[in-house]
Amino acid sequence: VFAPDKTGLMMTVACPAAVVHWDATVEHFLSHGRETPVALAELLRADPDCLMGWCGKGFFALLLARRELHEVACSTLARAQLSMAMRGATAREALYVKALAEACKGRFVAAVAVLETVLAATPADSLAAKLSHALRFMLGDARGMRQSVERVLDRIGLDHPHIGYLLGCRAFTLEETGAFAEAERIGRRAIDRAPRDAWGLHAVSHVHEMTGRAKEGAAFLEANEGAIAHCNNFAVHVFWHLALFRLELGDRAATLALYDSRLRSEKTDDFRDFANAASLLVRLEIDGVVVGHRWDELADLAERRIDDRTLVFADLHYLMALLGAGRDEAAVKMIASFACRDRLSDQDRIAQAVGVGAAAAIEAFYHGRFAEAAVGLLEIRPALFEIGGSHAQRDVFEQILLEALVRADMAAQAGLLLRERLLRRRSNRFARDRLSKLERPMRNNARAANTHRPVPAIGKD
């Protein structure tokens, strides 16, 4: 039968009661809720041939960017295709199957184009809007993300049941395209409309990060912890933002405490959890903090992901862990894996265009070849957005670059980029510290260039 979902769009289901589970699935997904797979399982129990259910499951699996889940996504695609053959599909549902088929081939750009076709016909489809947003995020397409959600918001009313979540998406795209004041305003409006809109809350944190308001950012997150209580491991990412604020404020002990109690309390190998952790350890080490055994746990997981090759962004963070833990042999294998990709996916192209250079530069940095690291990172800097993630996430590469420039005594370039950073962020301890280092005579340079690790040797075990 055909039945309307909460947004008024018709879907093919075995019985109208199944739609309740679909609506719950979509709402949990929009709020980054941990109940998403629970609601989806209930839907597929109520209607084992639900095409939208299988398509949702396929996309959710692909967004987790793990080799083993690619197979899961392909089998959900087969179930969706079977459902379509058995009981037909609406035009919108057929497009979802087409989009999932593209995504399963690793062609996210093509999948996004199909989802945009869905949105052109049915702008009320908040799942299509969020999926387009999420896939574009993984492709580093900030401008496209913003245009997509703005087109949707232009065409739906304020009475749309997911308006808060869509405003949260818009807030994030505004932030990623540099419209900070507007991003903050819309982000706060999103949370007012949808108190569980963790993505909208997170957009405001990004504004705090990018505009150098660490103290305010930390206070804001602590005051709004309730907005992430329902979240899956997206909550961990929000605590990562809190840790960035603590580090910027110079509170290293609090940063490490957050790492232990929030970022790695569960030792998952989810790529987002992994990236949060590896990225924070690199930043701590650059700041001269001894992170001790923490790399080992991550490196054990990274060794198992050497041949994953699902997402360049994830692979680069696996590499950081291998280098951080001093596992040079595994790191060599990982670096080689960026260059030998033969499939024709978007990620293969990105690995060749950016991944190879980024990996080589990080390796050079971790082995004290700072000039080589700096030159390598400067070369790929204009294209780095292609690995996806946010400005704040990719900032770890910027911090490695800036530290490498300082350590390689490339003072003119270091000074220029650090002053630019300070101007952009208004307040930034990271840039201030390094600028004052540059202004001092570089008497420690020779010693620093000879150290094996990129950090001052403070008894790292």
Ligand SMILES: [Fe+2]
């Ligand atoms: Fe973030």
